[in-house]
Amino acid sequence: MGLFERLRGDSGPRVAFIGIDGVPHSLIAEHSDRFPNLTALIEDGAGSAIDSIVPPESSACWPALTTGVNPGETGVYGFQDRENGSYETYVPMGRDVQATRLWDRVTEADREATVLNVPVTFPPQRNVQRMVSGFLSPSVEKASHPEELTQTLDDGDYIIDVNAKLGHKDDKASLSITPTRRLTGGLSPSSSISRLTTGISFSASS
Structure with missing residues (x-):
């Protein structure tokens, strides 16, 4: 029995809400041939672009999305927040979200x-x-509940998030941009300064 067969539960009506961090709806809509499964889900259900919040950081956005209120009410403003009355910082976790989550309403x-x-x-x-x-969880074992689900995930080699360290050894030469090229497209730094200041006058009174 696969994971989704285990998740089906009873025969009553069910709703699935799918969100992918950092993926705009336009990317899927404009490249449906590259995302056939997501496109099929959208066509069979519903999908659209949504507005983000301020600040547009994942750690602030997801609590807002799953509660329906902004960071002023969730209490989560980013990947690092400041302790009240102090300059000490902490990484917000699930217990720090001060508003009611969607799944809490479902359970209620x-x-x-x-x-x-x-x-x-x-x-x-x-x-x-x-x-x-989700991400920032230390392991599948500590991040999953109940134990039966943990075992299913282990059997399927489930990965919570990508391992960013794997990219440290990649050759990034093709991605690098030197300051000279960025400013001038190949001119020397002295030439770029000359071009940037041409036609600009300065006076002691300004």
């Missing part, structure tokens, strides 16, 4: 909720049917 309505890989949900809540916390 006596329905079952399954939450998979949503950022800012660690540690996983025990009052929902199933939960796998």
Whole structure:
């Protein structure tokens, strides 16, 4: 039995909300041939662009999206927030979200909720049917609930997030831009300064 077969639950009506961090709706809409599965889900259900918040950081956006209120009410403003009355900082986790999450409302309505890989949900809540916390979680074992789900994820080699360290050894020469090329397209720094200041006059009174 696959993971999604295990998640189906009873035969009552179900709703699936899918969000992919950092992927604009326009990318999928303009390249449907490259994203056939996502396109099929959108065509069979619904999909559209949404406005972000201020600040537009993932750690602030996901609590806002899953509660329906802005950071002023969720209490999460970014990947690092400041302790009240102090300059000490901390990394916001699920317990720091001060507003009611969507899955909490589902649970309160006596329905079952399954939450998979949503950022800012660690540690996983025990009052929902199933939960796998998103990025910044230390491991699948610590990020998943209940134990049966943890075993299923382990059997499938589930990965919560990409390993950024794997990119440290890649050759990035093709991505580098020297300051000279960025400013002038190949001119020397002295030439670029000359071009940037041509026609600009300065006076002691200005």
